[in-house]
Amino acid sequence: MADYWRGDFYGQSDNILGGARLMVLGEAHYHHSAPIGSEIPEITNDVVTAYVDGRLGPNAQFFRRVERLVTKRLNDGLTREQTAAFWHSVIFSNYIPVIAGNKPGDRPPEELWNGAAPHEFIENVKRTEAEIVLVCGTELWRRKPIHKAISAAYQAGSRQYEAHEINWSPEWRAVAAHIPHPSGSRGWSYKRCVPVVDYLFTALNERRLAKGLQAPVILPAFAFANGQSAQESADAV
Numbered sequence: 001m002a003d004y005w006r007g008d009f010y011g012q013s014d015n016i017l018g019g020a021r022l023m024v025l026g027e028a029h030y031h032h033s034a035p036i037g038s039e040i041p042e043i044t045n046d047v048v049t050a051y052v053d054g055r056l057g058p059n060a061q062f063f064r065r066v067e068r069l070v071t072k073r074l075n076d077g078l079t080r081e082q083t084a085a086f087w088h089s090v091i092f093s094n095y096i097p098v099i100a101g102n103k104p105g106d107r108p109p110e111e112l113w114n115g116a117a118p119h120e121f122i123e124n125v126k127r128t129e130a131e132i133v134l135v136c137g138t139e140l141w142r143r144k145p146i147h148k149a150i151s152a153a154y155q156a157g158s159r160q161y162e163a164h165e166i167n168w169s170p171e172w173r174a175v176a177a178h179i180p181h182p183s184g185s186r187g188w189s190y191k192r193c194v195p196v197v198d199y200l201f202t203a204l205n206e207r208r209l210a211k212g213l214q215a216p217v218i219l220p221a222f223a224f225a226n227g228q229s230a231q232e233s234a235d236a237v
Helices: 043-052 057-071 080-087 117-128 138-143 190-211 230-236
Strands: 022-026 091-094 099-101 132-136 148-156 159-167 173-179
Touching: 022 057, 022 117, 043 057, 043 080, 043 091, 057 080, 057 132, 057 190, 091 117, 132 138, 132 190, 138 173, 148 173, 148 190, 159 190, 173 190
Parallel strands: 022 091, 022 132, 132 173
Antiparallel strands: 148 159, 159 173
16 A cells, blocks of 8 residues: 655644644555556655655646645745645645556546545544545545535535544544645636635634644744735635
8 A cells, every 4th residue: 555645744833834733635646657556655755755855847736736725825835945844744645545547637447446445544544643634636525435524614605515524533533625636727726725724724723622632723924925815815816
């Protein structure tokens, strides 16, 4: 199985996300020559490292959009140092833990959506004690397992969306919400996605407050550094 990426500063209160335990969940890995269904345990760590080091090339859009969205640097983007700080503050995992295709645009075979994927996803949430999960992709959102649906959790535009809970202990559960896949163009906009991140961080702080165990998360100091609100910046994209 592909190992998940765990940033060096994940969960630390002084990291770029104020200690929020955020899992970014992608769909699957693609490899130009490896057989579909084969295992490359180090592939996730290799891909994130390549992006942080500036070596990922044309496939960097996924990571670039996610980091801009979560940190609210929608227009200006992040510096190389801020990019490294962001990815070293999160968990990144692909839902399907084996090679799902040989080129971008290949769709995972049906058997890979079932197989080990649902179990590995739940186990990774437990292992990392994730508080919030940003699910990247609409089909992925529909297919992944959940323990509880939260109806009308937040609104984006004129539509209300549900959120999901993933239990990782009798007392704690992660809250998940989704965005369209960041590598695509159809259906993608910051305006659609900003309410998702706002909801996740609001839910995280409300649950911490209810437990009375941890300080609230403060968003990155460089958020809104261009003087715009998130909504104004999203509207401009």
